[in-house]
Amino acid sequence: MQVYVKVIKTxxxxxxxxxxxxQIKSQIGAIEGIDKNQQTLFFAxxxxxxxxxxxxYSILANTSVDLYVTDGMQISxxxxxxxxxxxxNVKKSQSVADVKAVIMEKGGIPLDEQMLMHAGRQLEGHHLLSQCGLSNGQTIHVLVCPNAKLRISVNVYGERTRDLDVKLWYTIADVKLMVENLEGLPSGKNIIGRTQLGGVVALEDTETLQxxxxxxxxxxxxxxxxxxxIRTCEGKTLTISMKTCDTTDEVMKKIEERLHMKEGVFYLLYRGRVLCLGNTLHEYKVENNSTIHMCLRNSYVVEDNV
Incomplete structure (x- = not known):
């Protein structure tokens, strides 16, 4: 048979x-060689x-504190x-689910959005830490995988809008690929951005929506x-960089600023067509390194509607 012997040492x-x-635990560890993460102290x-x-705790000189050695360890x-x-500070007898609960309390990440990884494998919630090969001082990684669904809209080239059902952990590249597939667009050159005060700001492809x-x-x-x-009336050439979702109005404003010209004294001509105010560069299929001609309004011009 088996019996248990309780050894009391002071x-x-x-x-x-x-x-x-x-600090007391550190001293006990130095004397007895017991990791402080395995120590639990009690008094009264x-x-x-x-x-x-x-x-x-009103602990006075010559009083006794009880030490219990546990299966505790510290992990990052x-x-x-x-x-x-x-x-x-955890115990090997705790489950992965217990650790997730502490992460939610201290890190604010909901349980169903956590994926715990260690040594290249996912830790299942029902497993004990002792079953996961974890030891004192080791690190587990938390991948945040939100379940939250979003409905967003993507305006394509300023012409039409696509409504998409996505998740917070999708990357901008994922969203871009969805739109390109729906629209039959070539990949690689498109950018997705957000309209803010002062214009459109590009979003990073590798970053998540969250x-x-x-x-x-x-x-x-x-x-x-x-x-x-831009080929000016005097034969000079201006180089301008813009977005295909920018309008003719914005192009003209940039020219007016560069040449210090008054508003409304010229119009733009591209491949034989007058560029109407309010239409985008994409609508006129303005290509990279192409030339737009600037013409003075010396006479009444009938603008071509797209």
Whole structure:
């Protein structure tokens, strides 16, 4: 048969009343070789918290503190998506689900959005930490996989709008690919951006919708960057870079600023067509490195409607 023998040992530790419980554990570890993460201290039936001082528990000289050796260990939880690392004191007998609950409490990440990874494999919620090969001082990584669904709109080249059902963890590149497939557009040159004060700002392809702060019912814009030349009435050439979703009005405003001209004294001609105000560069199929001619309004011009 098997019996259990309880061995009681008393160790004297020199302390100050201002020492913390964590400091006492470090001293016990140095004397007895017991990792402080495996130590649980009690006094008068109260569990002593690491950050508290001995004076907080009214521990006086020559009193006894009870030590229980547990299966505890300290691990690091890395959350790359928010650039955060959390130190956790856990027990090998705890489950992965228990760790997720602590991550939700300390990191604010909902349980169903966490995927825990260690040594290249996913940790299942029902597994014990002892089954996951975790040991003291090791790190687990949290992949944040939001389940939240969004409905967003993408305005394509300023001509038409596509409504999309997406998830927060989709990247901008994923959204771009969805639109390109729906529209039959060539990939690689398109950019997705958000309209802000001062114009359209491009969003990073590799970033998720969550990281780019895209919200439900947001409106995004798909466009291409295009560089073209303006041939002035005097025969000079201006080089201008704009977006295909920009309008003729915006092109003319840029020319007026560059040449210090008054508004409305010229019009633009591209491949024999007058560019009407309000229409986009994409509607006129303005290509990269093409030339738009600038003409003075010396006479009444009938503008060609697209």
């Amino acid at each position: 160790v004297a530790v020199d302390v100050k009343c201002t020492d913390t419980v964590d 039936g109260n569990h002593l918290e690491d950050d508290n001082m001995l004076s907080d 939880v890395s959350i790359p998506s928010v650039g955060k690392i959390i130190k956790l 990281n780019q702060h895209v919200r439900n019912n947001d409106n995004l814009v798909m466009y291409q960057n295009v560089q073209f030349f």
